[in-house]
Amino acid sequence: MRNRPETLIFDVNETLLDLEPIKKSINKALKDDGAAEIWFSQLLHYSLVESITGTYHDFSKIAAAVFRMNAEKRQIDFSEEEIREVLSPITRLPAYPDAEKGLSNLKNAGYHLVAFSNGKPSVLKEQLHFSGLEVFFDQVLSVxxxxxxxxxxxxxxxxxxxARSKAAKAMMVAAHGWDIAGARRAGLQTAFIQRPGKQLFPLAEEPNIQASHIEDLAEKMTQ
Amino acid sequence: MRNRPETLIFDVNETLLDLEPIKKSINKALKDDGAAEIWFSQLLHYSLVESITGTYHDFSKIAAAVFRMNAEKRQIDFSEEEIREVLSPITRLPAYPDAEKGLSNLKNAGYHLVAFSNGKPSVLKEQLHFSGLEVFFDQVLSVxxxxxxxxxxxxxxxxxxxARSKAAKAMMVAAHGWDIAGARRAGLQTAFIQRPGKQLFPLAEEPNIQASHIEDLAEKMTQ
Structure with a gap:
């Protein structure tokens, strides 16, 4: 490919790891099959509310706070400990079936691979260890x-x-329209992974690459 | 009350106006009773994605873009015109039953009343006209x-x-935890209106006042 990047920066949740176990846990706790999707969307919103007003709490704290808001809305009571338990599957998410082979192919092709998540460092580390993906990354970074x-x-x-990389020599790989939009505006190349239910934001610039999964991305990046 | 503000700045959607008609329209179009809530949460998220990356599209454009993402996710096709139609109830939202009396009482008590919405100016103007609330406001402002x-x-x-007001002499009135959090951090006093399903953000500072509706707020502000 033209202007081949040297560094591939991977979003983790939903891009490499399947959130299904934590979604099930939340939907069950809140007795509502749509609860987890609202929770995740609000978690993303409130993380930006904090960044925009100059505040910072780690992602797990915001996740718990937003869960509490959704529980109160449904008038269900949870202790701090119970909320931790409901959200605990976050460290035991399976990798999507294409992730291992895809990352391996990209690593063998000489790319510098970075994991870069909104998650807090300890959670991110556990996630990559549990899913078996940690071996592929040269660096693991949290916001x-x-x-x-x-x-x-x-x-x-x-x-x-x-990552000691220039923006133009780096590519953000993500399954979220907002991550693609932001990385592009920060000058990075972008690759959108078409995970189920995920769409590009129509008002943002198009990504450089669209791939149906990580193996597909690897094929496109090693031609 | 101590440190009585002079200016009351009101959020509009969900604080004064009931979103039910547009929620019904979206849920019907997307054939999913939970669709509108996700749409609204994502609309708020993507508005901040734009603000944080230095972009600006008006709220109606972002609303339509986020609707399209949710339609694509469900593999339902809509033309631009059809999306406009689905979202058109936004200008025909009823005021909550307490809004008129509450605003009237606050105006009579000498407060300078300002409407301040994320919505685009033309939509905001139509909303306040349709709902009959425009007569109470000294100023109508859009972000x-x-x-x-x-x-x-x-x-x-x-x-x-x-509004020619100092932050400490102004109070933001809103039914959203994120609006309360942000206004407080910008130095304004804050009043949270406890609309159905709305919660304060547990990681933010508490508001100066909590009221169950606008008449209740007026009572608390005119003691």
Whole structure:
């Protein structure tokens, strides 16, 4: 490909790991099959509310706070401990079936592979260990190092600096329209992974690459 | 009350106006009773994605784009015209039954009343006209004047400047935890209106006042 990037920066949740176990746990606890999707969307919203007003709590704290809001709305009571339990599957998410082979092929092709998540460092580390994906990454980064959540430009700039990469030589790989939009505006190349139910944001610039999964991405990046 | 504010800045959607008609329209179009809630949450999220990356499209454009993402996810096709039609009830929302009396009482008590919405100016104007609430406001402001969505501090600063009010002499009135969180951090006093299903964000500072509706707020503000 033209202007081949050197560094591939991977979003983790929903891009590499399947959120299904935590979604099931939340839907069961809140007795509503649509609860987890609202929770995740609000978690993303409130993380930006914090970044935009100069506040920072780690992603797990915001996740618990937003869960509590959704529980109160349904008038269901949970202790702090119970909320931790409901959200605990976050560290035991399976990798999508294409992730291992795809990452392996990209690594063998010489790319510098970085995991870069909104999740807090300890959770991110456990996630990559449990899913078996940790071996593929040269670096594992959390936005906590930047103190700003994706898609804040400071988050991408932090990752680029940590990876010693220029924006134009890096590509953000994500299954979220907002991550693609933000990375593109921060000057990175972008690759959108078409996970089930995930769409590009129609008002943002198109990604450089669209792939149906990580093996497909690897094929496109190694031609 | 101590440190009585002079200016009351009201959020509009869900604080004064009931979103039910547009929620029904969206749920029907997407054949899913939970669709509108996800749509609204994503609309708020993507408005901040834009503000955080230095982009601005008006709220109606983002609303339509996010609707399209949700339609694609369900593999339902809509033309631009059809999406406009689905979202058209936004200008025909009823005021909550307490809004008229509450605003009237606050106006009679000498407060300077400002409407301040993420919505685009023309929509906001139509909303206040249709609902009959326009007569109570000394000023009607959209974040479009700031080019940043609430809860960006620049949005509140724009409203304060337009209202010729100091932050400490102004109070943001809203049914959304994120609006309360942002206004408080911008130095305004805050009043949370406990609309059905709406919660404060547990990681933010508490509001100065909590009221079950606008008449209740008026009672508390005129003691």
């Amino acid at each position: 906590e190092g930047a103190g700003k959540y994706k898609p804040h430009p400071e988050a991408y700039n932090y990752a680029l600096k940590a | 479009e004047g700031a080019g940043k969505y609430k809860p960006h501090p620049e949005a509140y600063n724009y409203a304060l400047k337009a």
